[in-house]
Amino acid sequence: MAKKEKTVFKGRVICSGTYEGECVVSRQGLNTLATFQKSALMNKKKVIGSDQNNPDVYGKNLTGVALILPQTIGSTTGGLVIQTICQMGINPAALLFSEEIDSLAASGVILAKNWENSKIIAIDKLGKDILTAIKTGDKISVSVDGTVTLLQKKEEK
Amino acid sequence: MKLTAEEKAILEGKEGQTKAKIMKTLVEFGELFGAKRFVPVTHDGHLVTSFGIGLLKPVYRIMDEIIDAGLKTDYPFTVDPRPIDYKNVKCGVLDKLIFSKIMYSKQKHYEEQLSKIGLKSKDSFTCTCYLKEVGNTPKYGDILSWAESSAVVFANSVLGARCNRNSGMLDIFGSILGKVPEFGLLTDEGRKADWIIEVKTSSLPEAQILGSAIGMKVMEDVPYVVGLDKFLGRTLDDKTISYLKDFGAATASNGAVGLYHIDHLTPEAKKLGKKNLVKENAKVYVIDDAELERVYKSYPVMWKDKDAKPTLCFIGCPHLSFEQLIEWTEKIENALKQSGKKKVVIRTIMTSAPKVLEKFKTTPEYKKLKDFGINFASICPLMYTNNPIAGGKPIITNSNKLRTYSKSRYYKDDDIVKIICGVK
Numbered sequence: 039m040a041k042k043e044k045t046v047f048k049g050r051v052i053c054s055g056t057y058e059g060e061c062v063v064s065r066q067g068l069n070t071l072a073t074f075q076k077s078a079l080m081n082k083k084k085v086i087g088s089d090q091n092n093p094d095v096y097g098k099n100l101t102g103v104a105l106i107l108p109q110t111i112g113s114t115t116g117g118l119v120i121q122t123i124c125q126m127g128i129n130p131a132a133l134l135f136s137e138e139i140d141s142l143a144a145s146g147v148i149l150a151k152n153w154e155n156s157k158i159i160a161i162d163k164l165g166k167d168i169l170t171a172i173k174t175g176d177k178i179s180v181s182v183d184g185t186v187t188l189l190q191k192k193e194e195k
Numbered sequence: 196m197k198l199t200a201e202e203k204a205i206l207e208g209k210e211g212q213t214k215a216k217i218m219k220t221l222v223e224f225g226e227l228f229g230a231k232r233f234v235p236v237t238h239d240g241h242l243v244t245s246f247g248i249g250l251l252k253p254v255y256r257i258m259d260e261i262i263d264a265g266l267k268t269d270y271p272f273t274v275d276p277r278p279i280d281y282k283n284v285k286c287g288v289l290d291k292l293i294f295s296k297i298m299y300s301k302q303k304h305y306e307e308q309l310s311k312i313g314l315k316s317k318d319s320f321t322c323t324c325y326l327k328e329v330g331n332t333p334k335y336g337d338i339l340s341w342a343e344s345s346a347v348v349f350a351n352s353v354l355g356a357r358c359n360r361n362s363g364m365l366d367i368f369g370s371i372l373g374k375v376p377e378f379g380l381l382t383d384e385g386r387k388a389d390w391i392i393e394v395k396t397s398s399l400p401e402a403q404i405l406g407s408a409i410g411m412k413v414m415e416d417v418p419y420v421v422g423l424d425k426f427l428g429r430t431l432d433d434k435t436i437s438y439l440k441d442f443g444a445a446t447a448s449n450g451a452v453g454l455y456h457i458d459h460l461t462p463e464a465k466k467l468g469k470k471n472l473v474k475e476n477a478k479v480y481v482i483d484d485a486e487l488e489r490v491y492k493s494y495p496v497m498w499k500d501k502d503a504k505p506t507l508c509f510i511g512c513p514h515l516s517f518e519q520l521i522e523w524t525e526k527i528e529n530a531l532k533q534s535g536k537k538k539v540v541i542r543t544i545m546t547s548a549p550k551v552l553e554k555f556k557t558t559p560e561y562k563k564l565k566d567f568g569i570n571f572a573s574i575c576p577l578m579y580t581n582n583p584i585a586g587g588k589p590i591i592t593n594s595n596k597l598r599t600y601s602k603s604r605y606y607k608d609d610d611i612v613k614i615i616c617g618v619k
Contacts, residue, residue: 052227067414067451072600075581079298081250090497091449091599111414111451112599114243114342117362118254125253139227140415140451141379145362148223152216153253 043171045188047164052139053147055159057132057180058189061104062087064094065169067111070119070142073100078123085128094174104159104178104186105130106168109140120146124156132159132180136166161186196225196376197232205372213264217368224365225376233374234381236340238333238356239315240272240370241324243342244363246578247278247302255301257364258308261371268313269373273324273331275343276514276546278302278578283570284544290584298582313370320573321548323440323514325349328550335462338381340369344451345444345513345596351454353431353439355462357381360415360453380453386463388419388456388473395483399426401491401607402442403595405482408490410450412480417454418446419473424459431460433518441594444513448596497602503589508539508615509576509603511546512594517554520547524560526608527567530616538568540617541591549573577601591615 069089076088084102087095095105110116120143123129129150133143139162150156161184168186172178175192198206206222208215225233244254279286279294279302286294306314315331322343324331333339333350339358341347342365350356359379361369369375379385390413394400400423409418427435439457446452456464456472464472510523523545531537545564547555552571555561564571580590580601590603591611598605606614 069599075600078250079248079581090495090602109414109451111410112344112448114344114347114360114366115363118244118251118364121253121364122251126250141224141228141360142362142451144224144227145365148220148227149253149362149364152220152223153257 044167045171047168047186049134049161049164049184049186051182051184052144052160052162053151053158054182055132055157055180056182057104057159059103059131059177061106061172061174061176061178062095062098062100063169063172063174064092064105064107066092066094067109068092068095068107069112070110070116071113074119074123077128078119078126083128085123098174100130101128102131104132104134104180106134106136106172108136108169110143114142116142117145117149121149121154124150124158125154129156129158132161134164134168134180134186135162136164136168138162196222196230198222202233211264213260214266217371221365221368221372221376225378228376228378230376230378232377234338234377235374236269236338236369238337238339239270239331240268240366241331241341241343241346242272242274242363242366245275245277245320245575247299247305249297249300251301254364255305255308258312262308262311266312266371268367268370270370271313271315272370273315273319273321273329274309275320275322276573276575277320278575280572280574283572284574284579293582293584318549321514322346322575323516323548325354326516326548326551328517328554329548338375340366340375342366344447345440347453348443348447348455349440351380352443352456352461353436360451386454387417389413389416389477390418391473391477391479392418392420393479393481394420394422395481396487397484400482400487402438403445403593404487404491406442406445407449407595408482408487409480410446410448410452411490413450413452415451415453417456418452419456419458419464419469419477421458421469423457427457427460429459433516435460437516437519440513440516445595448599494598494605496604498589498604499587505541505589505591505614507588507590508541508543508611509546509580509590509592509594509597510543510611512576512592512597514551514573515545515547517551520545520551520555521560524564526612527569527616528563530612530618531567534617534619536617539615541615542570543568543615544570544572546572546574546576
């Protein structure tokens with residue numbers, strides 16, 4: 039009998055909120071500057087992932103969706119980039135980390151909350167299974183208590 | 196976090212609302228990572244945000260708030276390189292227009308803001324603030340409120356200072372409060388290695404590819420590298436320091452490494468040894484020639500025409516050390532002899548800190564490189580190449596960091612020198 043895949047994940051709430059909709063999954067560390075810089079610099083209304091080294095997000099819309107990732111990597115401008123895209127209103131609706139949040143992403147969501155009144159949702163420690171059980175385009179929900187639920191697979195829609 | 200009476204008073208707004216908000220941000224940041232207390236910053240600062248990009252509105256607004264509140268950093272600070280230098284890196288009219296009027300429209304304003312809160316001097320713009328010529332060199336055990344991924348990893352690993360991978364803005368906040376939350380790389384436990392990296396290559400690996408391979412594998416974990424001292428020796432001389440500078444920058448940009456140890460070489464590895472620095476269940480990553488080649492071949496080429504002739508070459512991300520400028524002179528001289536040419540065939544810009552260039556300009560090597568057609572500047576190549584016009588040009592570099600953040604194509608040192616000197 040095939041092993042039943044996990045569909046509910048519980049993490050630590052960093053910035054709470056609710057969300058229901060599509061997600062994008064980055065199975066590798068997400069380079070914040072490389073991913074968001076192009077759209078932010080060009081003052082675009084939506085972020086299209088611009089990190090050529092990350093095929094999971096390259097060319098995908100990241101504004102208003104839930105972004106599932108292990109952690110962020112790269113430049114220490116990372117936190118400032120998250121703060122800026124929140125100020126511009128082009129941020130992902132939620133950042134859902136499989137691992138413990140890294141210091142740069144943490145800086146970003148705290149700066150966005152305290153200095154921009156941003157409502158970006160951030161949950162970490164969801165476990166590495168979330169990176170394989172949920173795929174880009176799947177529909178998920180996020181609850182205030184840090185529960186992430188897979189609602190509908192992309193191919194089932 | 197357990198706050199002192201003074202820290203509580205700041206949080207409650209007794210020293211003004213801006214300082215209270217700064218304190219609140221750092222307390223929340225620390226608590227997220229289990230910090231129990233603040234520890235005092237003991238050395239000058241270094242900031243990552245050096246560029247006046249018009250769209251970074253939060254930065255200018257917060258800087259104004261800080262200035263209006265009369266706040267300054269406890270120690271003076273250096274900052275990353277400027278994005279543009281029209282005198283030494285010539286631009287077309289359209290590039291200039293985009294740089295000055297659109298992309299970096301706030302540069303002058305932002306530099307004025309930096310000066311008001313504690314910028315060391317007008318020469319303080321470099322990502323290699325820790326080099327002896329620049330002088331922002333922390334000592335072993337210093338607590339820092341730095342950002343700039345390549346500087347943080349260097350300070351932690353090569354100097355034995357203690358600094359977390361702080362984000363832009365938080366570097367300023369810690370410098371203003373004069374304290375940072377104690378967690379992660381500020382603690383003995385947080386400095387222990389999660390990985391053993393076994394280097395089994397046939398010769399000294401290209402620093403930028405080795406760093407890239409390790410960064411991609413370990414992400415933000417701490418690696419303990421064995422087998423590299425066979426090639427680098429066991430003394431931190433200028434040549435080795437330059438190698439570790441480039442290696443670290445690649446670990447931090449291709450991954451999120453804030454600290455590495457090199458067996459028998461870096462200060463904590465020397466002092467504490469592998470046995471005391473590596474965690475019990477550390478994972479192992481073996482790097483041989485084939486693995487380095489696999490990583491090198493995995494870099495995508497983002498040029499529209501993959502066979503295009505390069506029109507520009509950047510060498511010096513992170514900024515070149517004095518030692519490296521001397522080494523490049525010899526490499527280019529030899530390659531030009533080989534090609535029979537008098538000057539480089541591709542416009543080449545070498546970037547280095549203002550103080551390092553000042554010293555280099557007094558040497559015969561400087562005159563040689565100028566005669567070979569090399570240009571020098573102290574800009575950030577990343578910021579320069581990061582615009583819609585440059586993005587479409589076939590630019591080459593030996594920097595893995597620049598490759599990561601732009602469409603520049605990466606070449607190994609020995610290959611790039613042949614390309615710029617026209618060696619067939």
